[in-house]
Amino acid sequence: MAEMHHVKPHLLQEMAQRIFVAAGTPEDLAAHVARHLVKANLSGHDSHGVIRIPRYVQMIEQGTLAGAARPEVVRDWPATAVVDGKRGFGQVAASLALDVAIDKAGKNGVGAASVRRCNHIGRLGDYSEAAAERGYIAIMTYGSAGPNNGHAAPFGGASRHLGTNPWSIGIPGADEAPVVVDFATTVVAEGKIQVARAKHAPLPPGSIVDKEGQPTTEAEDFYAGGMILPMGGHKGYGLSLVAALLGAGLTAESPATEGRGGGVFVLAINPRAFTEPEVYGATIDNLTGAVKAVAPAPGFSEVQLPGGPEAKSRAERQRSGVPIPGDTWDALVETAQRLQVPVPEGAP
Numbered sequence: 331m332a333e334m335h336h337v338k339p340h341l342l343q344e345m346a347q348r349i350f351v352a353a354g355t356p357e358d359l360a361a362h363v364a365r366h367l368v369k370a371n372l373s374g375h376d377s378h379g380v381i382r383i384p385r386y387v388q389m390i391e392q393g394t395l396a397g398a399a400r401p402e403v404v405r406d407w408p409a410t411a412v413v414d415g416k417r418g419f420g421q422v423a424a425s426l427a428l429d430v431a432i433d434k435a436g437k438n439g440v441g442a443a444s445v446r447r448c449n450h451i452g453r454l455g456d457y458s459e460a461a462a463e464r465g466y467i468a469i470m471t472y473g474s475a476g477p478n479n480g481h482a483a484p485f486g487g488a489s490r491h492l493g494t495n496p497w498s499i500g501i502p503g504a505d506e507a508p509v510v511v512d513f514a515t516t517v518v519a520e521g522k523i524q525v526a527r528a529k530h531a532p533l534p535p536g537s538i539v540d541k542e543g544q545p546t547t548e549a550e551d552f553y554a555g556g557m558i559l560p561m562g563g564h565k566g567y568g569l570s571l572v573a574a575l576l577g578a579g580l581t582a583e584s585p586a587t588e589g590r591g592g593g594v595f596v597l598a599i600n601p602r603a604f605t606e607p608e609v610y611g612a613t614i615d616n617l618t619g620a621v622k623a624v625a626p627a628p629g630f631s632e633v634q635l636p637g638g639p640e641a642k643s644r645a646e647r648q649r650s651g652v653p654i655p656g657d658t659w660d661a662l663v664e665t666a667q668r669l670q671v672p673v674p675e676g677a678p
């Protein structure tokens with residue numbers, strides 16, 4: 331069994347923030363990204379948490395992530411906006427886009443924003459949860475497409491062309507927790523292939539194909555040029571492609587010429603524009619309550635709502651700490667020490 335540390339979330343956040351500041355990021359932006367990453371860990375999505383820090387710092391050092399850049403609205407219509415992420419932290423740019431979209435939805439019923447020149451935005455559910463807390467529905471995606479782009483093949487295709495192109499949709503109710511749908515449009519995330527490779531374990535059938543487009547369960551075939559398949563065949567492929575087209579088409583500054591593009595798109599909806607708030611909230615709670623009341627199938631203990639597993643994980647990990655595998659912790663400490671950031675007292 332690999333070594334596992336349990337780190338208090340506030341210590342992890344403090345350490346993350348200090349590392350980014352030491353790498354040249356202003357305090358407020360560093361705090362924003364640190365909070366986002368630790369919330370991903372708390373929510374059970376460790377692949378989008380503090381494990382990313384060494385890579386982000388490396389990107390700052392290589393100049394592909396402008397750690398001090400502040401995103402800016404560069405095109406502003408009454409109900410829509412375009413944000414320039416300036417190749418800074420994607421979490422900061424995506425949060426600005428969400429804030430702008432919500433502000434516009436407050437005035438117009440709907441508001442939308444896109445982000446160009448955007449780096450990795452982390453866990454998409456974070457944004458739809460934030461919108462739901464403010465009483466807004468949010469539909470968000472981050473898509474990219476292009477020759478040799480990303481890890482995924484289009485349905486029926488035999489080369490890498492699409493990102494994992496996630497979608498997140500958050501629907502707030504009245505008294506109940508919001509429904510938060512948040513996932514990649516591929517069968518598996520690349521991180522899961524890394525895990526299978528390390529364990530020499532087969533991947534679930536139907537997850538990947540080799541470089542010739544032949545089905546395989548061998549993780550090594552992926553690293554030899556294979557591809558991840560879209561979830562649900564042509565259906566996931568459709569959602570993935572639309573993510574890329576929204577991201578590219580609504581952020582473009584000049585016509586694409588190489589079949590390549592991508593970006594973030596977020597749509598905020600103000601339920602109050604459609605019906606009375608009490609009617610809306612009671613309706614959503616009534617419907618979600620009825621879904622949860624469906625009798626569990628054999629092998630299940632309950633029907634959960636999307637967003638439920640993450641909320642449970644947050645409650646549990648706030649109490650017990652964030653489990654960080656030994657290797658991940660060592661890489662974090664190494665990054666901190668290189669930047670002369672002390673490991674917070676009380677952390678392992």
Ligand SMILES: NC(=O)c1ccc[n+]([C@@H]2O[C@H](COP(=O)([O-])OP(=O)(O)OC[C@H]3O[C@@H](n4cnc5c(N)ncnc54)[C@H](O)[C@@H]3O)[C@@H](O)[C@H]2O)c1
Binds near residue numbers: 378
């Ligand atoms: N920034 C990026 O470019 C990028 C790319 C890909 C994925 N991601 C993120 O990676 C994370 C993981 O993605 P994934 O595709 O592995 O997601 P996943 O397969 O873990 O699915 C998560 C979703 O399924 C819901 N869910 C899980 N179990 C459930 C159950 N029993 N009943 C009801 N709902 C349930 C969750 O609440 C959540 O909405 C997401 O947060 C996503 O935003 C980000």
